[in-house]
Amino acid sequence: xxxxxxxxxxxxxxxxxxxxxxxxxxxxxxxxxxxxxxxxxxxxxxxxxxxxxxxxxxxxxxxxxxxxxxxxxxxxxxxxxxxxxxxxxxxxxxxxxxxxxxxxxxxxxxxxxxxxxxxxxxxxxxxxxxxxxxxxxxxxxxxxxxxxxxxxxxxxxxxxxxxxxxxxxxxxxxxxxxxxxxxxxxxxxxxxxxxxxxxxxxxxxxxxxxxxxxxxxxxxxxxxxxxxxxxxxxxxxxxxxxxxxxxxxxxxxxxxxxxxxxxxxxxxxxxxxxxxxxxxxxxxxxxxxxxxxxxxxxxxxxxxxxxxxxxxxxxxxxxxxxxxxxxxxxxxxxxxxxxxxxxxxxxxxxxxxxxxxxxxxxxxxxxxxxxxxxxxxxxxxxxxxxx
Ligand SMILES: Cc1ncc(COP(=O)(O)O)c(C=O)c1O
Numbered sequence: 001x002x003x004x005x006x007x008x009x010x011x012x013x014x015x016x017x018x019x020x021x022x023x024x025x026x027x028x029x030x031x032x033x034x035x036x037x038x039x040x041x042x043x044x045x046x047x048x049x050x051x052x053x054x055x056x057x058x059x060x061x062x063x064x065x066x067x068x069x070x071x072x073x074x075x076x077x078x079x080x081x082x083x084x085x086x087x088x089x090x091x092x093x094x095x096x097x098x099x100x101x102x103x104x105x106x107x108x109x110x111x112x113x114x115x116x117x118x119x120x121x122x123x124x125x126x127x128x129x130x131x132x133x134x135x136x137x138x139x140x141x142x143x144x145x146x147x148x149x150x151x152x153x154x155x156x157x158x159x160x161x162x163x164x165x166x167x168x169x170x171x172x173x174x175x176x177x178x179x180x181x182x183x184x185x186x187x188x189x190x191x192x193x194x195x196x197x198x199x200x201x202x203x204x205x206x207x208x209x210x211x212x213x214x215x216x217x218x219x220x221x222x223x224x225x226x227x228x229x230x231x232x233x234x235x236x237x238x239x240x241x242x243x244x245x246x247x248x249x250x251x252x253x254x255x256x257x258x259x260x261x262x263x264x265x266x267x268x269x270x271x272x273x274x275x276x277x278x279x280x281x282x283x284x285x286x287x288x289x290x291x292x293x294x295x296x297x298x299x300x301x302x303x304x305x306x307x308x309x310x311x312x313x314x315x316x317x318x319x320x321x322x323x324x325x326x327x328x329x330x331x332x333x334x335x336x337x338x339x340x341x342x343x344x345x346x347x348x349x350x351x352x353x354x355x356x357x358x359x360x361x362x363x364x365x366x367x368x369x370x371x372x373x374x375x376x377x378x379x380x381x382x383x384x385x386x387x
Contacts, residue, residue, distance in 0.1 A: 016382065017375050018327045019354065023189060023305045023337020024161070026219045027344070029263060029387035032256045036221055041252035046242055057251050064254050067261040068225060071195050071268070072210075074203055076234035078226040079257070080241040080249050084188040084213030087224040088113050088157075091211055093123045094240050095155040095182050102128040102153035109137035109162030111186060128153050136295050137162050137307070141171045148172065152179045158207070159186030162335050164294065164301045166200035173206025182233070184209040190303055191225070192217030192339070195264045196272020199303060208233055217275060217304050217339050219387070220260030223253040267386035271342065275304040278338040281348045282306055285355030291362065304342075308334040325367035327374035328358060344381035353377060 020027075028036075045054040045061070065077040081087035088111065092101060101120055104110030109132065113119045120127040128151045131143035137160065148156060156176050158167040169185060176183045185202035191212040193199035202210050210227045214220035228234050264271075283300030287293050292309040293300050300306050310316050313332070320332045330336060341350065354377075361370050 015329070017378055018324075018329050019357075019374050019378055020329045020340045021323075021336040021338075021354075022329060022331050023335055023339060024213070024216045024331075025337075026215055026217070026339045027384055028219060028221065028256070029259075029384050031387070032219070032221060032259045032263070035256035035259045036252050038252055038255060040255050041250075043251050044248055045251055046249075057254075060251075060255050060258055064258040064261060067258065067265065068227065071261060071265055072203070072227055074210075074227040075229045076227065076231065078234070078237050078241065079223075079254055080238075080246050081211070081224040081226060082246060082250060082253070083222060084186070084211070084224050085113055086245055087211040087213075087226050088186060089119055089122065090237060090240055090245050091184050091209055091226065092119050092125065092155060092157070093245070094237055095184075096123060096125045096153070098124045099126075099155070100128060100151055100153040101125040101155045101157070102130055102148060102151065103157040104139055104160045104167075105129045105132045106161075108132035108134050109160040111159075111161045111188070114157065125155075130156075130158075136165055136298060138165050138167055139172070141168045144168070144172060145175055148175050148181075153181060155182050155184060157184045157186055158202075159188070159190070161189065162305065162307055162333060163189050163303055164305055164307065165298070166302065169200065169202050169205035169207050173208075177206070182208045184211065187212035189213075189216050189305070192219065192264070192268065193272045193275065193303060196268040196270075196275075198269070198272040198276055203227065203229060209237075214257055214260070216337075217272070218260065218264065219271075219339070219343060221253045221256035223250070223257055225257075263387045271386040274347070275338045275342045276302065278342050278347065278351050279304050279306050279336075281351040282336060282338060282355055285352045286358065289355060289359040291355070291359055304337050304339050305335050308336075310334055319362065322361055322367070323358065326357065326361040326370035327367075328354075328361070328370075341381075343384055343386060344378075345383065345385045346381055350377065350381075 068077045103114035130139040185207040283306040294307040
């Protein structure tokens with residue numbers, strides 16, 4: 001008879017012996033994982049405090065905020081949002097409820113949460129889509145300025161789920177600020193790159209708010225962080241947390257996040273540089289084999305992602321399924337992320353190998369044969385680096 005632990009073990013074995021290229025996932029260090037399964041997992045805490053027994057948690061909470069301020073060079077930090085999506089709702093609800101919200105087109109890499117019938121519907125906002133390049137997945141500056149000047153959205157959100165290059169924060173923030181709007185940057189995918197100082201620095205470029213998941217390129221527990229240098233923004237965001245968007249803030253998550261901050265303060269720059277180097281190298285290797293990769297003329301990427309150029313949705317789903325048959329885990333966007341393979345210690349040579357395995361699968365080679373090769377490859381990379 002089966003039980004919960006036997007299924008958990010099967011899952012762990014499966015993911016240990018397959019190769020993960022999903023750019024929104026990562027593997028956690030043993031110490032981060034251990035922090036998740038401590039006594040904190042069953043406790044409550046709040047601000048202002050209602051519960052007794054929380055003195056050490058408050059120390060941890062303050063410590064996590066302090067390390068976040070240090071790592072990202074920011075003044076104010078909100079850790080209450082339980083995930084990137086909740087952070088997006090918190091920011092959008094606070095600044096665009098029943099108003100106008102502009103975001104990157106989901107069909108060109110923007111976060112699907114900003115489709116009309118999702119967060120905008122939830123908060124009664126009218127959505128303005130920023131015109132975005134389908135090849136590079138970055139908002140088009142002149143066309144975006146034109147639409148922002150016309151619509152004057154109270155909140156403009158840059159950043160996205162498919163992100164290859166920095167977004168034009170500097171170019172758009174001045175226009176948004178001229179009429180009193182707020183510019184937020186959704187760094188869910190690139191938080192680890194920003195921490196490693198290798199991508200863009202949205203706050204320095206003029207963003208009022210940066211919010212992000214803490215578990216994609218940033219190798220922390222599933223959760224979120226919101227940052228700003230503006231005390232008024234901090235005050236109003238904080239006032240919309242407890243008993244509006246959250247109650248329990250998952251204390252073990254904040255403890256684990258503190259441990260991942262310590263790791264990123266020490267190894268973040270090295271890790272981020274290697275993720276980008278690997279992504280470029282995976283893109284080049286696939287391109288060399290004739291697999292269509294977006295943004296070829298710009299070196300494929302400046303982030304942890306590369307994206308296959310397959311316009312048809314059904315074809316993309318087929319590719320995802322085909323890759324999984326061969327032991328390579330991806331998503332139906334056929335965007336590949338180097339976050340996990342880099343953390344396992346892989347480099348240029350392995351990127352070339354992975355590109356060949358993908359090519360052979362797409363060319364119709366027996367997936368069982370490729371799966372065996374994937375197993376051999378992953379066996380050599382079981383130790384987690386940069387921690
Ligand atoms: C750009 C972006 N924002 C927000 C989210 C939601 O994050 P979470 O899964 O932490 O709720 C995602 C999810 O992948 C994302 O890609």
